[in-house]
Amino acid sequence: MKKYINIVIIALFCVSIVLPDVQLLEDDAAFQRNWINLYGAVQKVLGKKAIENFTLYKTDYGKIVEPRSELGEDRIAADVANIEQITDFCAEREIPVYYVTSILPITEDTELLPGVQDYSAENASALYDKLCEADIPLIDLRNKESISSIGSEALFYRTDHHWTVEACFAAYQEIIEQIEKELNWQLDAENIYTNRDCYEAMTLKNAFLGSYGVKVGEYYAGMDDFVVYVPTFDTELQFEAYDQEHQLTLEKSGSFLEALMDNAILEDGNYYNKYNAFSNGGYVENRVVNHLAENDKKVLLISHSYGRPLTQYLSMCFREIRNLDPQEGRYEDDYLAYIEEYQPDLVLILTEFEGEVVHTLPTE
Amino acid sequence: MIFSSTVFLSKFLPIVLLGSFILRKKIKWQNLFLLLMSLMFYAWGEPKYVLLMLLSIVENYALAILIERTAHRRFWLFTAVFLNIGMLFVCKYLNWGIGILNRIFDTSWQGIKMTLPIGISFYTFQALSYVIDVYRNTVPVQRNLINVGLYVSLFPQLVAGPIVRYVDIEKQIMHRTMTVETFAMGIERFMIGFSKKILLADSFSVIADYAFAMNLEGTLGIAMAWLGAIAYTLQIYYDFGGYSDMAIGLGKMLGFSFAENFNHPYMALSVTDFWRRWHISLSRWFRDYVYIPLGGNQQGKKKMILALAMTWIATGIWHGADGTFVLWGGVYAILIIIEKLWKIPDKLKDKTLSGIFYRVFTLVIVILLWVIFRAENLAAAFRYLAAMFCFDMQSPGLDTWLLYLGEYRWELLAGVLFCFPIGRYLKESKYKWVTAAALATEFICFLIGISYLMKGTYSPFIYFNF
Numbered sequence: 001m002k003k004y005i006n007i008v009i010i011a012l013f014c015v016s017i018v019l020p021d022v023q024l025l026e027d028d029a030a031f032q033r034n035w036i037n038l039y040g041a042v043q044k045v046l047g048k049k050a051i052e053n054f055t056l057y058k059t060d061y062g063k064i065v066e067p068r069s070e071l072g073e074d075r076i077a078a079d080v081a082n083i084e085q086i087t088d089f090c091a092e093r094e095i096p097v098y099y100v101t102s103i104l105p106i107t108e109d110t111e112l113l114p115g116v117q118d119y120s121a122e123n124a125s126a127l128y129d130k131l132c133e134a135d136i137p138l139i140d141l142r143n144k145e146s147i148s149s150i151g152s153e154a155l156f157y158r159t160d161h162h163w164t165v166e167a168c169f170a171a172y173q174e175i176i177e178q179i180e181k182e183l184n185w186q187l188d189a190e191n192i193y194t195n196r197d198c199y200e201a202m203t204l205k206n207a208f209l210g211s212y213g214v215k216v217g218e219y220y221a222g223m224d225d226f227v228v229y230v231p232t233f234d235t236e237l238q239f240e241a242y243d244q245e246h247q248l249t250l251e252k253s254g255s256f257l258e259a260l261m262d263n264a265i266l267e268d269g270n271y272y273n274k275y276n277a278f279s280n281g282g283y284v285e286n287r288v289v290n291h292l293a294e295n296d297k298k299v300l301l302i303s304h305s306y307g308r309p310l311t312q313y314l315s316m317c318f319r320e321i322r323n324l325d326p327q328e329g330r331y332e333d334d335y336l337a338y339i340e341e342y343q344p345d346l347v348l349i350l351t352e353f354e355g356e357v358v359h360t361l362p363t364e
Numbered sequence: 365m366i367f368s369s370t371v372f373l374s375k376f377l378p379i380v381l382l383g384s385f386i387l388r389k390k391i392k393w394q395n396l397f398l399l400l401m402s403l404m405f406y407a408w409g410e411p412k413y414v415l416l417m418l419l420s421i422v423e424n425y426a427l428a429i430l431i432e433r434t435a436h437r438r439f440w441l442f443t444a445v446f447l448n449i450g451m452l453f454v455c456k457y458l459n460w461g462i463g464i465l466n467r468i469f470d471t472s473w474q475g476i477k478m479t480l481p482i483g484i485s486f487y488t489f490q491a492l493s494y495v496i497d498v499y500r501n502t503v504p505v506q507r508n509l510i511n512v513g514l515y516v517s518l519f520p521q522l523v524a525g526p527i528v529r530y531v532d533i534e535k536q537i538m539h540r541t542m543t544v545e546t547f548a549m550g551i552e553r554f555m556i557g558f559s560k561k562i563l564l565a566d567s568f569s570v571i572a573d574y575a576f577a578m579n580l581e582g583t584l585g586i587a588m589a590w591l592g593a594i595a596y597t598l599q600i601y602y603d604f605g606g607y608s609d610m611a612i613g614l615g616k617m618l619g620f621s622f623a624e625n626f627n628h629p630y631m632a633l634s635v636t637d638f639w640r641r642w643h644i645s646l647s648r649w650f651r652d653y654v655y656i657p658l659g660g661n662q663q664g665k666k667k668m669i670l671a672l673a674m675t676w677i678a679t680g681i682w683h684g685a686d687g688t689f690v691l692w693g694g695v696y697a698i699l700i701i702i703e704k705l706w707k708i709p710d711k712l713k714d715k716t717l718s719g720i721f722y723r724v725f726t727l728v729i730v731i732l733l734w735v736i737f738r739a740e741n742l743a744a745a746f747r748y749l750a751a752m753f754c755f756d757m758q759s760p761g762l763d764t765w766l767l768y769l770g771e772y773r774w775e776l777l778a779g780v781l782f783c784f785p786i787g788r789y790l791k792e793s794k795y796k797w798v799t800a801a802a803l804a805t806e807f808i809c810f811l812i813g814i815s816y817l818m819k820g821t822y823s824p825f826i827y828f829n830f
Contacts, residue, residue: 005803006548012807013551014381016814017373035818042812050771053570113770115763215819 033217033272040220049113051216060111062222063158064212067106067118068354076123079357080130083349086302087136089336090347096183099131100139100175102306102352103147103167105156123355139178139348146170159221160210161353162275163306169196169229172313179346187295192233193316199229202257209272218272226266226274229313231256236291237315241282244332250280260288260312278308279323284330286323288315295319300342302326302335303350304358310350318346326351327358365408367610368561370817376405377614380519384618388542395514395537398618402519406482413481416451417517423447424491425512428498432505444495452488455481460685483522485682489649491516494530496653503531511537520614524607526625526645529652533620540619550616552806556787557609559809560602562816564782567775568599571768576738578764579748585761589751591768596738597731598779601630604643623648630783633719634709635699635726646682650675665705672704673697687742692733699729 043051049058056064083099090097106118124142131138141147147155147170155167163171173194180187188194206223213221237259241250252259265277279286288311296319301307304327311323322342324331339347351357365372380401387394407414427444431437453461459475466473494515497503506512514537521528575592578584584592608625615622625645632638639647658671673694680693703709712719732749739745769776790802 003544006544009548009551009803010544013555013810014378016807016811017377032818035815038812038815039819042815046774048771050767054574054767054771113767115765115767 033214036214037217037219040217043216044220050116051220054116056212056215057112057116058221061153061158063105063153063156064216064221065106065110065112065118066161066212066354067112067116068120068123068356070119071123071126071356073126076127076130079127080134080136083131083136083351083357084134086335086339086347086349087134089339093339093343095339095344095347096137096179097347097349098137098139098175098179100171100303100348100350100352101128101131101141102350102354103141103155103163103171104354105152105161106354107152109152120355124352125355127352127355127357137182139175141171141174144170144174146174157208157210157224157275159208159213159224160275161212162210165227165229165309168306168309169199169313172310175314175348176317183346185295185297187297187317189294193231196229198232200232202228202230204266204274207269207272208274210275211273214272223272226277228257228261228266228277231316234292235259235316238289238291239280240287241280242285242287244284244330246285246333250282252280256312260315275305275308279311282308283325285325286311287320288312288322289320290315290318293317293319297345298322298342299346299348300324300339300344301348301350303348304353306353307350314348365405367607367614368558368813368817371408373814373817376401381617385542388619391538391540392510396510398519399510399514399517402514402517402522405519406517406522410479410482413484416455416481416484417487418513420448420451420487420491421513421516422509424495424516425506425509428495428505428512429507431495431499437499441495441499445492448488448492448495452484455484457681457685483524486524486527487516487522489527489646489682490529493527493649493653497529497531503534506530506534506537518615518620520611520618520620521622524604524611526608526611526622527649528622528645529649532623536620542617542619546616546619550613550618552613552803553616554610554613555806555810557606557611557613559806559813560606560609560782562813563809564775564779565599565601565603565606566816567772568595568602568779571595571772572599572738574764574768576740576744576748578761579744579751580740582747583761584748584751585765586751586754587765588761588768589748591765593731593735593748593752595768595772595776597630597734598776598783600734600738601626601783602779628783628785630727630730631723632726632730633712633723634703635696635729636703636709638726638730639696639700646679650679650682654678661704668704669701672701676700683737688736688739688745691742691745692737695733695736 050056051058051064056066058064087097087099102124104120104124106112106120108121110118112118128138128140128142147167150166150170154164156163173196176187176194179185192198204226206225208224208226209218209221210224213223235256236254237256238253239251239259240248243249257263260279262277262280265271265274265281283305286308295317299314299318299321301311301314301321301323303310303323304325307323307325311321315321322344324335324338326335365376367373380398383397383401384394387397403414403418406417424444427440427447430440431444434440454476455478462473462475465471494503494506494512498505506515515528515530515533518528572592572595575584575588575595578588578592605626612622612624623645625643627641627644629638629641632641655671655675658674659667660671661668676693676697677690678693679696680689680691683689683692708722712722732752735748735752736742736745739748787802790798793799793802
């Protein structure tokens with residue numbers, strides 16, 4: 001009997017030690033996920049709320065959040081100076097420009113573990129004050145009723161750092177409303193493009209595991225529903241994505257879903273980062289032309305990855321929108337030169353992430 | 365290469381086990397194969413220092429033959445000691461010595477630019493033990509260079525011990541067998557060590573690292589100071605103990621039998637007893653090759669005190685080139701001298717209450733001395749100790765303490781429980797279902813450990829630094 005037990009031990013051990021190698025050889029993402037799922041399941045059983053060496057925390061409503069450290073005054077002043085350079089440049093050319101503040105996943109209501117401190121609200125507030133001091137036109141999303149009424153558990157994905165489509169759409173409505181009011185532009189005269197009722201929610205149940213979730217697996221983090229608001233009105237769009245060398249990497253045209261969303265990602269049950277379906281996963285420069293637009297306005301949206309779904313919805317109200325991502329390793333050329341060449345009718349800047357402006361904007 | 369890495373587990377180990385199995389009936393070829401694989405294991409990541417190890421192998425092989433063949437045995441022994449200790453000194457202590465001289469004489473002599481070769485303290489001591497044993501006629505000289513090379517470089521215990529003495533392994537080099545039973549025993553031992561390292565030691569390192577970082581920032585409060593110190597006490601045990609378990613397990617898989625290196629040290633009755641249970645192979649090495657040659661306890665109290673002081677300061681310095689290690693070894697020297705002079709362990713044998721008190725006292729002393737051992741320098745060590753006793757009036761830091769205690773409560777509980785021989789009781793239970801459950805738990809923990817590894821949460825072994 002003992003001999004057979006020993007043989008079983010040897011066999012199980014041999015299988016265990018070659019398992020990681022089989023995975024590496026086959027580069028099988030699903031296989032890798034199984035290990036992470038096991039790891040996450042153990043963390044769940046152990047009742048852990050802190051993950052990734054105390055950088056991420058699970059809140060009482062199941063969302064994973066990343067508390068932010070305090071940014072110094074110098075850092076904030078430098079960020080504002082960079083933004084000011086763009087707004088001054090646009091002002092000289094009489095191009096309207098708005099800085100869009102970010103909404104925060106950690107609020108006063110979020111219960112963090114004792115000893116965990118988050119400074120995102122303080123940072124965002126200090127940044128806001130500096131932006132006001134510099135007279136930079138703002139679209140302040142932080143205190144908008146339409147956004148706060150969504151509830152903090154629905155503003156962001158539980159497993160990801162991005163805002164949900166619900167939050168993004170509310171922000172889109174607020175942005176268009178303020179632009180119409182302040183610039184006296186007619187962007188949605190018949191209340192179609194910004195009307196939620198003119199969109200149908202396409203929901204992929206338990207399909208999305210975001211950037212936080214992939215670190216601990218689905219048993220720990222759970223899975224998010226992935227929702228896209230799809231226009232019920234006619235759309236005819238052209239999408240182009242460019243890389244860092246300004247080479248066209250993707251060109252698509254058709255309806256909202258056909259042109260703007262990566263449907264292969266949406267349909268692939270083994271691909272969990274569904275957020276990459278927005279703007280066809282383009283992460284350097286995306287351009288959308290709306291052939292059915294009721295105006296001929298051109299918008300430049302300088303935005304981190306929050307801008308990908310936002311670009312899609314903003315494109316409903318403009319003839320053309322271009323989205324540049326200023327994050328490191330993405331669009332790293334001269335933004336002022338781009339504005340000079342493109343001559344947009346409007347510039348929107350959404351570069352703040354949880355109180356912190358991502359990557360310094362390169363300028364002339 | 366480290367045991368807790370996917371490249372070791374899923375590539376190196378299967379190749380070694382398969383190769384050794386194929387060559388199991390041809391021991392000379394198996395030795396050559398194991399030597400080559402051990403050199404590859406060592407060269408992985410830092411190939412240049414394998415030359416240093418090869419030099420050590422050839423040098424000690426030749427010197428042992430010279431000791432045996434020539435009339436100048438003592439001369440060749442001193443040459444061997446000089447060369448081995450000299451190499452260790454240059455690699456590990458030269459820059460430290462230059463730094464001290466620069467501070468004393470206000471000079472600016474430049475040190476040598478080199479990183480510490482991994483495991484040099486371990487394999488140098490092993491090589492020395494071989495030459496000294498040949499000199500003492502305890503073992504016959506080994507005429508086969510491959511066998512000497514295998515003894516010095518055998519990968520399971522190469523970089524972090526246990527320090528295997530040639531006398532203990534001499535016969536196994538030419539006569540060993542790989543059986544299903546020892547192989548399975550080796551697997552079990554390896555899995556236990558792997559789990560200790562990945563699931564426990566690496567968890568405790570998160571707490572300890574944070575506490576020591578807080579100490580450097582000057583924000584460490586009393587609660588977190590104690591938690592950090594206890595976490596480091598557990599970390600170093602499960603880290604080094606886990607490595608030793610893996611080394612012994614790998615040895616068993618290959619047909620070797622290495623001596624135990626730990627015996628539940630935190631259950632020690634006294635400081636002397638602690639060192640009979642902690643890093644046993646190092647204590648034995650210093651006893652046999654330093655303490656006894658210095659006179660031991662056979663030549664009067666004064667000589668014994670001197671021998672103990674020198675042995676323990678040498679033990680401290682062996683661990684690292686810094687004042688913290690000298691102080692750490694020095695305090696152990698004082699405590700062990702006091703225990704020897706007052707025969708404390710013997711006096712406490714039959715006294716329950718004072719025995720328990722002294723056990724607790726020993727454990728607290730061990731924890732405090734680990735703080736000195738872990739600290740970045742002496743000033744940081746004293747600052748940490750002050751925080752533990754609230755001398756610097758920092759805020760207690762209860763929030764951070766609660767956070768880390770809460771997050772690692774199960775690991776800490778398991779860490780404390782497994783300081784006692786629970787595993788042994790379970791394995792030796794008369795109920796078969798208990799032993800079966802223990803075996804299943806080992807496997808589950810091993811698989812969970814692999815998942816941690818795949819997640820990338822491992823950290824290098826502490827004793828690699830020595």
